Amino acid sequence: METVLILGATSDIGIAIAQKFAAEKYNIQLAARRPVLLEPTQSDIKIRYNVDCTIHAFDALQYHTHSLFFENLTPKPDITISIFGIMDEEDDAFENWNLTQRMIDTNYTGAVSVLNIAAKFYIKRKKGTIIGISSVAGDRGRASKLIYGSSKAAFNAYLSGLRNKCFDDNVHVMTVKPGFVYTRMTENMKLPALLTATPRHVGEVVFEGFEKRKNVIYVKWFWRYIMLIIKNIPEFQFKKMKL
């Protein structure tokens, strides 16, 4: 039985992806900054799906701990999925460097730090899968997602570069761009139903993409076309728009 590592397992999407892989008979390693929060999810996964499930402390911002964190995982995960990320209010972040830096350091630097370690391991083993949950916000920089969007743009570029680098070593890298998702964080926002996925749907789409070894997936298909249009608006026009 193969093992999946979930980095950022306290998010609604993290829990849903873990449940989907567990239902498909993968053992699960749940990692988050505060593993104590993961205990109910751990027992739930073990009991519902009859798979093994362990919990691990992982702090994206403590880069120096990442090597030891990965070394201590037994067995080593066959699939590493990075879900963690933060999205602060952009206006606050623009005013407060600490918030800006924390977003960049978590969403980009932290992800690169831990995924480099996993990638090196997989390259050596000539087998493995890395899945990065990024965002449609990384497809083009916009005022309303200034810092978050740029951190995800960098993450997108990293994932596509990593996919390229690892190709010859039989290591697959998949980029996931969820779009809007109904989570606890968004329950007070009015979201367009057609463009918004449930966490469970994200889990299913990620698993399906993994099985088909997709490169880049949008969770709801029309996001691909929305972002295609947004990406193709000429800059002289785009800079005047409020998106």
Added chain:
Amino acid sequence: MKKYIGNWGNYPVMECNEESFVFDEQLDALIKEQQPFIPRGNGRCYGDASLSQRIISTLKYDKILSFGRQNGIFECQSGITLDQVLTVIVPAGWFLPVTPGTKFITVGGALGSDVHGKNHHVDGSISNHVIDFDLLLASGEMTTVSRENNPDLFGATLGGMGLTGVITRVKFRLKKIETALIRQKQIKAASLQELIGLFDEYKDYTYSVAWIDCLKKGKHFGRSILMLGEHAKLEEIAESDRNEPLNLPKKKQIVFPFNLPSWVLNSFTVKAFNLLYYTKNFKKEINNIVSYEPFFYPLDAVLHWNRMYGKSGFVQYQFVLPLTAKEGLIEILHRIADEGLGSFLAVLKVFGKQDSMISFPKEGYTLALDFPVRKGLLNFLDELDELVLKYHGRLYMSKDARMKPAMLVAGYPELEKFKQIIKKYNPDGKIRSAQSDRLLLTAGN
């Protein structure tokens, strides 16, 4: 975000702000906010018991904490549905100790309503099977409650419609089964008298319930089908099923796609349905082995069946009368038949003894009826209330959307004690619902 929310009857519908939680600390933070709220599970109570301007939904708080495959003790967070519980316990040879007629309710909701099932006369309500639970009080304090360590809070929470606090963790005992199948017996009764006799004759069956055609007048008044069942033993099922006797039934789900226009359900169509339902059983008696799903959850096979009643919704009316009030049952059924307001479903069940503070069941006959919301319905139900009171009966709060406070007072002898406990643990009415306001159960009324 504000949205319009109704429970299963789609009556009433209220503008509510709904929030949810995954972790205990998120619930703590929600409770600390000033605005009053009511906890809500899957919204399968029929009326306004889980409606309030602010709703705290338990649906994301749905993890299984422990399951003793040997001793049948199950522990979970309150937002898990019975449907999800069944998919885990049935293959391991266990079943819910008590289940209502839908599996789409949460465990927390099951306690809040102290639900009963077809086995009430044998096993009582769910409260008989609860070992303990955690309750987050309005003050923000978490407390573990069992019948032994805090009988007041136990009694006021089981059937207390969520007013004592938010139930977070629940531990309860399951029932051992050999197969996922039910040995079923269906008997047609030509009249109410005959049906009541049959209930008595077959009272040793673990599960029993009857569907009555309550529009039939004259000689066939009260014609009905009594449905009895036992969990099938291994040797009772077909040899071909014996290798995997605990397999879950295959999913066959139909979705009722839209709200039916309200004119579709009239006394003619309901009569036609009841005729079909009654005559589909050609023989006087049928004995067969069926999966647990059609036996316990016949209506769950049609998702959103409540849309059948149209946009204006429906009210379910469930009352219980003491065993001595058979003539009351007959009088009320006559009254409904005369009015022709069209109850699609009329379900009769005999309750056994029950010892609890605010739970609905008590020894006697309970009848549940659906009425589409129409002009004149509320007045008619007030008239039925008077008949129920005349025969010393009472109504089920989980079904209620309209009763008057006096009706509750008359039906529940321990209501004052219940109110005192609410006052003690929920002194400022921080936890309140449209129903608790209407029934004057919470502070500030």
